[in-house]
Amino acid sequence: MTKINPNSRTNSSSNPTGGAFLLGDTHKVYTPEDLSAEDRLAGETASRFLRERVMPATEEIEQGSHTLMHALMREAGELGLLAADIPVEYGGLGLSQPASALIAERINPQQSFALTHEAHTVIATLPLLYFGSDSQKSKYLPGLASGECIGSFALSEAGSGSDALAMQTRADYRDNGLYVLNGEKMWITNTAFADLFTVFARTGKGVTAFLVERNFKGVSFGREECKLGMHGTSTRRVILENAEVPAECALEEGRGHYAAFCALNIGRFRLEAGATGGLKYLLEQCAQYAVQRKTFGKPIGEYGLIRQKLAEMAARTFALESMVYRIAGELEQLFSQVSPRSGEASAMYHRAAEELAIECNIVKVFGSEAYSTYADEAIQIHGGYGYTEELPFARAWRDQRLLRIGEGANEIVRVAIVNLILRRIAAGRLALPDKGGIEAGPEQDTASLLRRLVLEMLREAQASAGEGLLQCQEACACISDVLIAAYAQQSAQLRVHKMSEGNRRKRAALLAEVQAQSSIETALHCARRLAAILARDTDQLRDLRAVFHPYTEALAEYCGSPLEKTHAAAVLCMEMGSYPLT
Ligand SMILES: Cc1cc2nc3c(=O)[nH]c(=O)nc-3n(C[C@H](O)[C@H](O)[C@H](O)COP(=O)(O)OP(=O)(O)OC[C@H]3O[C@@H](n4cnc5c(N)ncnc54)[C@H](O)[C@@H]3O)c2cc1C
Numbered sequence: 001m002t003k004i005n006p007n008s009r010t011n012s013s014s015n016p017t018g019g020a021f022l023l024g025d026t027h028k029v030y031t032p033e034d035l036s037a038e039d040r041l042a043g044e045t046a047s048r049f050l051r052e053r054v055m056p057a058t059e060e061i062e063q064g065s066h067t068l069m070h071a072l073m074r075e076a077g078e079l080g081l082l083a084a085d086i087p088v089e090y091g092g093l094g095l096s097q098p099a100s101a102l103i104a105e106r107i108n109p110q111q112s113f114a115l116t117h118e119a120h121t122v123i124a125t126l127p128l129l130y131f132g133s134d135s136q137k138s139k140y141l142p143g144l145a146s147g148e149c150i151g152s153f154a155l156s157e158a159g160s161g162s163d164a165l166a167m168q169t170r171a172d173y174r175d176n177g178l179y180v181l182n183g184e185k186m187w188i189t190n191t192a193f194a195d196l197f198t199v200f201a202r203t204g205k206g207v208t209a210f211l212v213e214r215n216f217k218g219v220s221f222g223r224e225e226c227k228l229g230m231h232g233t234s235t236r237r238v239i240l241e242n243a244e245v246p247a248e249c250a251l252e253e254g255r256g257h258y259a260a261f262c263a264l265n266i267g268r269f270r271l272e273a274g275a276t277g278g279l280k281y282l283l284e285q286c287a288q289y290a291v292q293r294k295t296f297g298k299p300i301g302e303y304g305l306i307r308q309k310l311a312e313m314a315a316r317t318f319a320l321e322s323m324v325y326r327i328a329g330e331l332e333q334l335f336s337q338v339s340p341r342s343g344e345a346s347a348m349y350h351r352a353a354e355e356l357a358i359e360c361n362i363v364k365v366f367g368s369e370a371y372s373t374y375a376d377e378a379i380q381i382h383g384g385y386g387y388t389e390e391l392p393f394a395r396a397w398r399d400q401r402l403l404r405i406g407e408g409a410n411e412i413v414r415v416a417i418v419n420l421i422l423r424r425i426a427a428g429r430l431a432l433p434d435k436g437g438i439e440a441g442p443e444q445d446t447a448s449l450l451r452r453l454v455l456e457m458l459r460e461a462q463a464s465a466g467e468g469l470l471q472c473q474e475a476c477a478c479i480s481d482v483l484i485a486a487y488a489q490q491s492a493q494l495r496v497h498k499m500s501e502g503n504r505r506k507r508a509a510l511l512a513e514v515q516a517q518s519s520i521e522t523a524l525h526c527a528r529r530l531a532a533i534l535a536r537d538t539d540q541l542r543d544l545r546a547v548f549h550p551y552t553e554a555l556a557e558y559c560g561s562p563l564e565k566t567h568a569a570a571v572l573c574m575e576m577g578s579y580p581l582t
Helices: 036-062 065-080 099-105 111-123 126-129 134-146 256-292 305-337 344-355 355-379 393-404 408-426 446-470 473-498 503-534 539-557 561-578
Strands: 151-154 170-174 178-189 196-203 206-213 218-220 235-246
Touching: 036 065, 036 099, 036 111, 065 134, 099 235, 099 256, 099 305, 099 561, 111 178, 111 196, 111 206, 111 393, 126 206, 126 344, 134 196, 151 256, 151 446, 170 539, 178 196, 178 206, 196 235, 196 256, 196 355, 196 446, 196 473, 206 235, 206 256, 206 446, 235 446, 256 305, 256 344, 256 355, 256 393, 256 561, 305 355, 305 446, 305 473, 305 503, 344 355, 355 408, 355 473, 408 446, 408 473, 446 473, 446 503, 446 539, 503 539, 503 561
Parallel strands: 151 196, 170 196
Antiparallel strands: 170 178, 178 235, 196 206, 218 235
């Protein structure tokens, strides 16, 4: 198998701004078609590793063989599959963000391996990379890159998951150059074989991150949790009983939560890059089965309701893929400006990981929910066979369910999207137009109508609920859902516009049109619901509806001939036997 080579990154001077897509600032969108030959080679190495080493071992992985999982991680390390994010200066490959996303995408069909990989390469490694001192990075990053050292991220506790800052684990400094940690971390992925735990604990100065080696005195582990899915991953408690941690293993004293949140931002995005790969795999299986399986004398792929599932699965995958690589390209512009050994590195990494938090949250909700819906529909398309363990769908369905809970439950993330936008407006980082400042007019572009509708929704919700908007989570969710639909639709359409003429572009345009139907349905439903939530009486309800009406009306009119499009998209998937843009 080809080992991946280090990359040379190119710098760019114009920086993307988080949330600016709302103002129609589409920057220069990056698309999967822009992946370089080097990026594609990294993706190919990941695909071959999955095909030749991971998939054949699925049965043993699913029985919870952590020895095997550990060995596979070591092998992945030898091939460079753990080193993409780590700069060359610290023994990594320093690949681009799109290359890292492509690796995550390609390994996803075995979700236990993908989660083990993500926990190691993203949430365990990035706090150290972004916030560690030069000596901490020199000590640990080369081993994390090669797989000789496996990492784990220990933030959650029995009483604090979503509200991670309510953690009880304490770290007390002793005069002998040691911190003493006491507490219990829960749900910690990779515990069975991890060598290094990034542990978050309270000190007198606030939350601090610690690099805790497995063999440090006072560190022990609970039993394996019995989980719904992800049976191949190790999930245990990490118990800290007077655990002795040298002071030089502390990171970001009093500011450790920034390290956690930055890593989780990138983690959310990277998990959904994985969801793209998972969805492509499911679609391929479903498209092929729809042609083979006959009922009432016809292949099931000739029935409208099966075609609808295939078409929508392909459209959702296309939109997700477009969002993932758009974000990857923008992250790359920000991260490629960081010199890893400079004194400014931590501040720059922090800014880069934080800038696109809105987009990372958007893709988290969209990707995890698309994966949930279509893992479920994959079972449905396969009927009784889909419900058995003979086929991969029951496992996919169990495994993907974690994505709506982990690294920020979707309820929390939906509210966070609105919170981040409001904070950026308040800080003057995002200037949304005032009433009357939102361009009206008969614009026939779905993405633009969605964007303008959500600006109106946000403005009306602010005017109505004021400071209390974040407390009305139901209103925030309506706004978030239209925002997500707008970003998905804009990303899909911009990608189509950027493609050169030809069959590939025609296929992409068709998928963007199928996606538009669901984006529009979401918008119509949420605008109506938001008006009902905000209105105190029928007069106000009428007024709110009147504000949203120009957009909802134009969106409803734009819907046009959905059956023709879904049938064409489904036939395309079945003819190709795969995701149509493979
Ligand atoms: C298999 C697995 C692996 C994991 N791996 C790791 C790991 O490696 N490291 C690690 O640190 N953690 C890990 N976790 C923990 C995971 O991150 C948490 O489970 C997650 O953050 C949710 O926290 P919780 O379970 O405490 O749920 P809670 O926070 O108790 O939430 C319960 C429900 O209430 C909702 N809710 C909570 N607060 C609000 C609110 N303010 N508004 C609206 N709704 C709300 C949530 O959305 C959720 O639906 C893992 C979990 C699992 C299951």
